[in-house]
Amino acid sequence: MNIYVLIKRTFDTEEKIAVSNGKIQEDGAEFIINPYDEYAIEEAIQVRDEHGGEVTVVTMGEEEAEKQLRTALAMGADKAVLINTEDDLEELDQFTVASVLAEYLKDKEADLILAGNVAIDGGSGQVGPRVAERLGINCVTTITDLKIDGSDVTIVRDMEGDSETIKTSLPLLVTAQQGLNEPRYPSLPGIMKAKKKPLEELELDDLDIEEDDVEAKVETVEVYLPPKKEAGRILEGDLSDQVSELASLLRNEAKVI
């Protein structure tokens, strides 16, 4: 089976985010594989081990993302591809990433493509479905179970607390939700082997993509941190007074209604 996993390099969940000059400061920060993508990698490895085939992990971004690809290789993926856009693109949005990834994948005859449900940084959850749409293949998001029998696929997907069982078929793109599996972490022999596994680096030119065609459609107006959480207030007095005070506060102070 020909399996692809789309992964993203993100801030370590333990990192404190600092903003200066309208940008998130990356200096000295630790980066990890987006945790939802780890479920996708794990599932890909398990599917390969059961059905045979090859797992290729793909990411897009800058040179530094090679580290996350190496980690995926150390976990057990077979090959890795970095689409390096460092010199070509200043801004990436869901449109850009999905367009480039789909362009890369279109002639790969992938049977199964896995991605994370969302990235913990941008959190759009759009790249996976957009890629499927562009490739014209089936797509199921937020999956928590995956069974493949020939080209028939049975999936359980998370429905915000409930679950739904779906029957579909390959080729297919799925996005992984927490609970799909318990991602392994690389063993030391895995880390040593990863050094020798192929890691291909491509640029937009290699994919015959014009920068203008994939230019980001999202314009970032401002970047700022959420306001500091203020101490709570306890309203007192008669219940009906409290309700009207609350309503007035929500309208006039918080301005949410």
Place this chain on the structure above:
Amino acid sequence: MEADTLLYRGGSFLYGPAEADTVFTPEDFTEEHRMIAQTAKRFLEQDVRPQNEVLENQDFGKVKELLQKAGDLGLLGHSVPEAYGGLGLDKISKGLVGEMLGSGGGYSVAHSNHTCIATLPITYFGTEEQKGKYLPKLASGEFLGAYCLTEPNAGSDALAAQTTARLNETGTHYILNGTKMFITNAEFADTFITYAKVDGKAFTAFIVEKDFPGLSLGPEEQKMGIKSSSTRPVIFEDCEVPAENLLGEVGKGHVIALNVLNLGRFNLGSACMGASKYGLGLTLGYVKERRQFGRTIADFGATQEKIASMAMRIYAAESLQYRTAGYLEEALGGLYDAEDQGLIAKRMMEYAAECAVCKVYGSETLDAVADEALQLHGGYGYIKEYGVEQMYRDSRINRIFEGTNEINRLLIPMNLLKAAMKGQVPLPDLVEQAATEMNAPQVEEIGPVSREAEAVKAVRRVFLMSVGLAYETYGDKLGEEQAVLIKLADMAIALYAAESAVLRTEKAVAENGEEREKLKRHLTQALIDELLLSVEMDARQLIQSAVDNPQLGSATAAVTAELSRLQRGGTADTKRKIALAQLEAGRYVS
């Protein structure tokens, strides 16, 4: 390659400077190092830590299970050669695994006991057959190992062992008799590296398997801490050990025992440093939450001062650990497949003084951190569920095993004195040179930590002057003056710690610039501020107890003049900045 070809001679920090670009620092980790560290960390956090309660209840089956899982991950095979089923990784990786597992309490002890002293004797001193038979299993965790050196009447004085070995009449087996004490992993060990005296005289090592007839275990000890590591006596009653299981040569057991301990001490330092970082992290979490007098206790100056002190010690411990790892790698990296046991032994002994510093500084850092961590937790620190209580109990053994800190301290100046006796180090010239320089100090360097670099030189001069004074007083009997030797050791340890931190900071600033390495500068400045005072006190105490009255005044004045010229104001402000950085990050940062 002879020992002479090593770039850095063991123990030479005591009498000569090193250059920043020759030391290995945590900033030099490769991507592979980071990945290895990450795996060890995840194993500890996801597999070991959640089992803590089970482990503390001495469910040794769980310990064994975890060790086997560690084996599957390659965490037992980092120091076993590739040819024998291991990974043959460098000593930096060994240090990183030790550090990352360090906060695992008893599990950490069981783990490093297995990978270090229970496996390394075979790795470096085994025959090809012995390596082929045991190493793949020890690397995978199929076999777990123990190390039997200590006896009821032979602790620090290990060579006084009473366990005997006698070759049987047919020459097929050695017959072992005796009792070994405090044997870690005894409960489930498959192999026991055991020292016994052949014919009651020749101290020799053997590989004993658990099923060899005549081996039995005494009862589990009730320990103060590290409860999840099994500790039992191992009893040999006419225990039959096949002759081919003799390790090394008859009468050469001490070579193995003492050499392997060096790596054990290095590893213990790594583990303690890792545990110290964990302790600081726990404390930072607590002081940011705990409110008294209407503020978090993290706001208080007294808290911040303690936080900064912890971070400074950890920074020094980390710097000296990886500096030593770099030296060990240079000396031993190419020797995984070496046949020349003489060379291996020489190389393992080369950094005995540095390994002793790792052990002493690491274990005392952890004890200091555990103590203040508990203090900052207040009454809750004394309650089991906060975890600090366990850390406090687990920490204490580190100053005792792998050679007590006193034995390790004595070794440091003694090694220097012995090298001087053998004419390997021109000690009298060095002492004289130090005295000359003290009379005419020259501050040449201009750099981000030039005062600190100069302070390192001053500490070295004071150390050498103190050695000179002590030798003048006691002559060849100095070796028997333990109180004096321990003072010298304290200065030597401070010297290695200070120099390692300064060199690391210099290197980091050269690489990343002063602005990005501001915190390292602060850590180094404050560390030096305090070490200057402690070294002055050590030197003055030594002078007071060792030097005759007429000389006392001038010697003391010389020490004070040399060190106090480097004093700097503003320590409190620097320490506050250090503390705020730690608090902001919520974990140890440098």
